[in-house]
Amino acid sequence: MLRASLLAIDRINRQGGVNGRLLSPICVDPQSIAENYGSLAQKLIIDHGVKLIFGGYTSSSRKAMLPVTGRHNVLLFYPTQYEGFEYASNVIYTGAAPNQGCLQLAQYMLSNIGKRVWMVGSDYIWPREINRIMRDLIVESNGEVLGEEFRPLETDEASLFQVAKLISEQKPDFVFANFVGKSIQSFYQAMHELNAQNPIPIASLTTTETEIQAMGFEAGLGHYTAAPYFQSINTPINIELVKEYRSLYGEDQVTNMCWEAAYFQVHLAAKAAELANSFQPDAILEQIAKVQHLAPQGKVRIDTANNHCYLWSRIGRANDKGQFDIVATSKTALRPDPYLVSYSKSSASSMQMIETNTFASPADKVSL
Amino acid sequence: MSKRLTAVQQPFEISTLVRNLRNHKILLLMPEGENRTKMEQQIRRIGCRLQAQWPPPEQIDSVYQVVILGLTSVIEKDQAFHWDVSNPPAALVLVVDYENPLVLQYSLSLNAQAIIALPFHPMGVLSNLLLSLQEYKQVRSMLKTIRNLELKLSASEHIEKAKHHISQTQGISLEKAYMAMRKLAMERRQPIGEMAKEIIAQQRGIQTDK
Numbered sequence: 001m002l003r004a005s006l007l008a009i010d011r012i013n014r015q016g017g018v019n020g021r022l023l024s025p026i027c028v029d030p031q032s033i034a035e036n037y038g039s040l041a042q043k044l045i046i047d048h049g050v051k052l053i054f055g056g057y058t059s060s061s062r063k064a065m066l067p068v069t070g071r072h073n074v075l076l077f078y079p080t081q082y083e084g085f086e087y088a089s090n091v092i093y094t095g096a097a098p099n100q101g102c103l104q105l106a107q108y109m110l111s112n113i114g115k116r117v118w119m120v121g122s123d124y125i126w127p128r129e130i131n132r133i134m135r136d137l138i139v140e141s142n143g144e145v146l147g148e149e150f151r152p153l154e155t156d157e158a159s160l161f162q163v164a165k166l167i168s169e170q171k172p173d174f175v176f177a178n179f180v181g182k183s184i185q186s187f188y189q190a191m192h193e194l195n196a197q198n199p200i201p202i203a204s205l206t207t208t209e210t211e212i213q214a215m216g217f218e219a220g221l222g223h224y225t226a227a228p229y230f231q232s233i234n235t236p237i238n239i240e241l242v243k244e245y246r247s248l249y250g251e252d253q254v255t256n257m258c259w260e261a262a263y264f265q266v267h268l269a270a271k272a273a274e275l276a277n278s279f280q281p282d283a284i285l286e287q288i289a290k291v292q293h294l295a296p297q298g299k300v301r302i303d304t305a306n307n308h309c310y311l312w313s314r315i316g317r318a319n320d321k322g323q324f325d326i327v328a329t330s331k332t333a334l335r336p337d338p339y340l341v342s343y344s345k346s347s348a349s350s351m352q353m354i355e356t357n358t359f360a361s362p363a364d365k366v367s368l
Numbered sequence: 369m370s371k372r373l374t375a376v377q378q379p380f381e382i383s384t385l386v387r388n389l390r391n392h393k394i395l396l397l398m399p400e401g402e403n404r405t406k407m408e409q410q411i412r413r414i415g416c417r418l419q420a421q422w423p424p425p426e427q428i429d430s431v432y433q434v435v436i437l438g439l440t441s442v443i444e445k446d447q448a449f450h451w452d453v454s455n456p457p458a459a460l461v462l463v464v465d466y467e468n469p470l471v472l473q474y475s476l477s478l479n480a481q482a483i484i485a486l487p488f489h490p491m492g493v494l495s496n497l498l499l500s501l502q503e504y505k506q507v508r509s510m511l512k513t514i515r516n517l518e519l520k521l522s523a524s525e526h527i528e529k530a531k532h533h534i535s536q537t538q539g540i541s542l543e544k545a546y547m548a549m550r551k552l553a554m555e556r557r558q559p560i561g562e563m564a565k566e567i568i569a570q571q572r573g574i575q576t577d578k
Contacts, residue, residue, distance in 0.1 A: 087413055087490045136387075306413050339414045339494070342387040 001079060001262035002027060004255075005054050007245060008266035018274045023266075026050060030061065038064035045072045051279050052269055054262065056080065058180075059126060066091070075281035077269060079261035081205065083129040084338035090281055092288065093308045094265040094300075095258070096228055097338040101205055102130055104313045105226035106137040106176075106343075108328055109203045114173020115143030120163055120187070121178035123150035130205060133343045134176050146172050151179070157186045164190035167200070174201040174224075185215035192219040208256035212322045220318040228311040229260035229297040230324040238296035254322070261309075264295035268302065300333060308336030385502055389416065392501065393431055396420040398438035398463060399445070406488045407436070407463070414494050424449045428457045434500060436461045436484075439474055453479045459504035461496055523561025530564035533571050 009023045017023060026048050030036035037056060044050040045068065053069060054077045056062045062078050069076045069090055076088075081095035109117075117138050121127025131148065138145055147170065149163050160183060167175055168191070179187055184207055191202060202223040209231050212220035231242060231254055241263070246253050269284060271291040276283035285304075292301035297312045310333040316324025394411055398404040399422045411418045419432070424447060428435060439462040442449050451460065460478060464471050465486035475483060481500035484492060527549070534545040549567075553560040 085494065087410065089490075305409070337415070341389050341415075 459500040526564035
């Protein structure tokens, strides 16, 4: 994510900066420890006079920065999908809200793959909220939840293997899995090992190109992820950016949804700053409604009614090169609705997806 | 999480309450200004339907499920606000920017279900809306139960009296008297309690005639 933001800053500076002023990033590393986000944000503001902060990955990292940025009226750009139900006037949320991914993934899987579902995830607020939504949608589609298990964030491989075994014995049509961190690769690898002959599709909102690379292409093959962005998106700007990124950091580098949001949110901020001719948070906020940017995923902009971002929704299926074949794309960028509490098929008329590819159902479904 | 936090009983359909949140209509009674604007924006973000007005109306329209009242504005501007505490038309959430004894006294006397403190903060509005709605609906349903129980109790008193009367006048057992009453009530398609009341009234009439 840091590299993506740096890439954006570099590109903006190469084109002359913001009204002639070059952006200079000050980078600190919170080492993924939630409390560090708060103290380092404070340090950036007090020691360096920073007005704009880009970053944060987990919800706990964002929550740690909120009181600090609120107190000092500093603008925070947060690039990760999260569970919604938040609004702070000085935070811009550029990751997906549940109505911009979860809903589409549920609909796609339930109508194309099957209705007998197992749900698993890491034990914290995001997977639990996402599973709550998923359960509603499954029940509404006359589907069946065969089982649900959560595992602590730092869990051992053996424990994940056990869950995978339990699931494999029950042969659901698909598994809805929302782990974070290392658990993702352990779980996919276990599922691969147990079901090499008849793979059970896994649907996820967290498994990106990065995780597929870590788990091995074979373990990832055929599984589904919903995201606004995949590296495989075939737009000129994406192709150009991925190329530039790889030439900077190595040909083995992959990009993903967090990378993309971390990239385009810097452009949104810079464009608003240019219009405002100021880097003051209030001035930027005033202009940000007028700004849109052609991001790698497509045109994006901020909905100032809730400070979240209009995003595209895509469903990808991992191929044997560790990339996602995009099997469905929303017709437009979807309006964010972070406070949507009740999901049903009719929740959003704009969520109609265009299936870009048709494909056969997995063989095991037929043989059951 | 759910394993650690278990409610002993769910007195009310909580999941329905959350699911139907956006069907609720809210009446926001605050004078125009920054706090009202922020409150309106947050309620719209949450997705509830909203009507904002000032001063408070004489009577609250029954289309609203929640009334949010700027209490300190009512006190400071000496506004009239009519609220039937014994039979409230909606859940009541107060917005206050002091918590001195006077404000507290008003809050208690209005029997509000929730209080939102100023300066305005978006977080907490959703929780307070839900808490107030739950509390209100629970109290409503409890009041209804109490009313039904009161009716039943008085019916059973009437039945008891009528039963004794029939038993005495016709020289039959209490049990047979009750069976006779029940049979008649079924024939007349009338609640037995009501019929018992009539029997008692008749008996009283006869007694006064004498």
